[in-house]
Amino acid sequence: MGIYLDYNATTPMRPEVLDAMKPYFDSRFGNASSTHSRGREAKRALEEARETIASAFGAREKESVVFVSGGTEADNLAVKGAAWAARERGRHIVTSAVEHPAVISACQALEQQGFEITYLPVDGEGLIDPEMVKGSLRTDTTVISLMHANNETGVIFPISEIGQLARERGIVFHADAVQAFGRLPVDVEAQGVTLLTLSGHKIYGPKGIGVLYVRPGTRIVPQMHGGEQERGVRAGTANVAAAVGMACAARLAIESMQTERLRLGMLRDRLEAGILHRIAGTRRNGDRDRRLPNTSNISFQEVREDSLMVALDLEGVEVSAGAACASGSLEPSHVLHAMGRRPDTDGGGIRFSLGAGTTEAEIQRVLDLLPGVVERIRTATLQGVGVRV
Ligand SMILES: Cc1ncc(COP(=O)(O)O)c(C=O)c1O
Missing domain, CATH: 3.40.640.10 (Type I PLP-dependent aspartate aminotransferase-like (Major domain))
Known part of the structure; x- marks a missing residue:
């Protein structure tokens, strides 16, 4: 899987x-x-x-x-x-x-x-x-x-x-x-x-x-x-x-909360820092500190969130474009909208949410493949050939 x-x-x-x-x-x-x-x-x-x-x-x-x-x-x-x-x-x-x-x-x-x-x-x-x-x-x-x-x-x-x-x-x-x-x-x-x-x-x-x-x-x-x-x-x-x-x-x-908070917080920070560092035109959505330890929402300029979600899915990585309930409807996220983000300038927002099964190796794998996937989508968009995923 x-x-x-x-x-x-x-x-x-x-x-x-x-x-x-x-x-x-x-x-x-x-x-x-x-x-x-x-x-x-x-x-x-x-x-x-x-x-x-x-x-x-x-x-x-x-x-x-x-x-x-x-x-x-x-x-x-x-x-x-x-x-x-x-x-x-x-x-x-x-x-x-x-x-x-x-x-x-x-x-x-x-x-x-x-x-x-x-x-x-x-x-x-x-x-x-x-x-x-x-x-x-x-x-x-x-x-x-x-x-x-x-x-x-x-x-x-x-x-x-x-x-x-x-x-x-x-x-x-x-x-x-x-x-x-x-x-x-x-x-x-x-x-x-x-x-x-x-x-x-x-x-x-x-x-x-x-x-x-x-x-x-x-x-x-x-x-x-x-x-x-x-x-x-x-x-x-x-x-x-x-x-x-x-x-x-x-x-x-409740029993696992403290240890999971620390473990997931470290993995999430590593994932987030890696994406923001390795991929130009990316931006975190949400306060850096006052945030759940497992969640990272990132906008990718010139990338539609549904394109990126599907492309990642084909690579075996399951993330969400906005909220699960909304993602079937292709509506832009009301949350990101309320925060002043606009898909045409900021790009689409992708939510990475980590949990009990998340490992360091998984985070590394995502960091290794994400830049290439984003690059492919951006190139396809620029060439006006639609999104090749
Ligand atoms: C903040 C929040 N409230 C309510 C719900 C709805 O919960 P349920 O899926 O059990 O109906 C969700 C599920 O996505 C949620 O994230």
């Missing part, structure tokens, strides 16, 4: 995670809502998973963990659920221009329903100014939704400062920590987070499972109607196997 450098899009499941899940597909197949023995067995596993996940981000009560189908659902439940619950107090929501499409689209849907949204800008490094967040707050602001770390650039937002602002004003603060969890310390108490989104498949767990942390006492209008599962916040038969898998993945992510 090739070199996978797209860990922000998804991660392989750890063998321990698969082992932990297996019994819940056959011998322990019970419905956690059933009251007989097999149902109670499933319920116990679900509650243990809830407890493990709650403790992974400093939540005091396991009941604050709501299992959902993934990060997208958690983001929707957070933004729409909190906005609708507080609609008598106000209808103004603050978010940023670089959020994941799950948050931006949920906000756009709310706009159609009479809510007012402020999409805060970021600077050229992808950073947000807490003073600007403060300045955007109004008496009718009920929700702030900002990501902990950006999926395209890895840039980290000042979550604790924003949490403090929200706490002082009694505003619900939703943080999307899908990319941050397992790579940075996440603590809902210390950081003043009211609602927190996590996704299983970004932390070497299964796809199709996610978590919304809901601080006890926070009102949320359910977005899925049906049975009384998840304390009435999210109807539907619990995905016990996936919850068990996600809990195992969360525990392992």
Whole structure:
């Protein structure tokens, strides 16, 4: 297999995670809502998973963990659920221009329903100014939704400062920590987070499972109607196997976080420095320091990001042009756009995201072949013969 450098899009499941899940597909197949023995067995596993996940981000009560189908659902439940619950107090929501499409689209849907949204800008490094967040707050602001770390650039937002602002004003603060969890310390108490989104498949767990942390006492209008599962916040038969898998993945992510941060940080820096040094017309997208240790987003002048992605794929290197969700649509990245990057002058942005399987030899191989691949695309573009990959 090739070199996978797209860990922000998804991660392989750890063998321990698969082992932990297996019994819940056959011998322990019970419905956690059933009251007989097999149902109670499933319920116990679900509650243990809830407890493990709650403790992974400093939540005091396991009941604050709501299992959902993934990060997208958690983001929707957070933004729409909190906005609708507080609609008598106000209808103004603050978010940023670089959020994941799950948050931006949920906000756009709310706009159609009479809510007012402020999409805060970021600077050229992808950073947000807490003073600007403060300045955007109004008496009718009920929700702030900002990501902990950006999926395209890895840039980290000042979550604790924003949490403090929200706490002082009694505003619900939703943080999307899908990319941050397992790579940075996440603590809902210390950081003043009211609602927190996590996704299983970004932390070497299964796809199709996610978590919304809901601080006890926070009102949320359910977005899925049906049975009384998840304390009435999210109807539907619990995905016990996936919850068990996600809990195992969360525990392992916390255990390996420190060593992986250092290891991946060194490899990422080597890759990034090598590219910027060896290839002219390249530029890093995102603040050098306030960034996830595994992510590097680089623009290549006179190179379309989709051409480079495909060319690298043919060489056995898997990277992403923008975000995975957006890359099928050939839309320019809204994140890079918000940072002032323009494809015609800056070139396309490629995201290299490293993870558990990344080795020094892989990074060296990418550094060896990338200059030639970029050169070929540039020459083809100059000659107007289209892109030969
Ligand atoms: C920051 C962020 N939020 C939300 C999501 C959506 O998560 P899921 O794929 O579990 O729906 C992603 C996935 O790319 C993400 O990176």
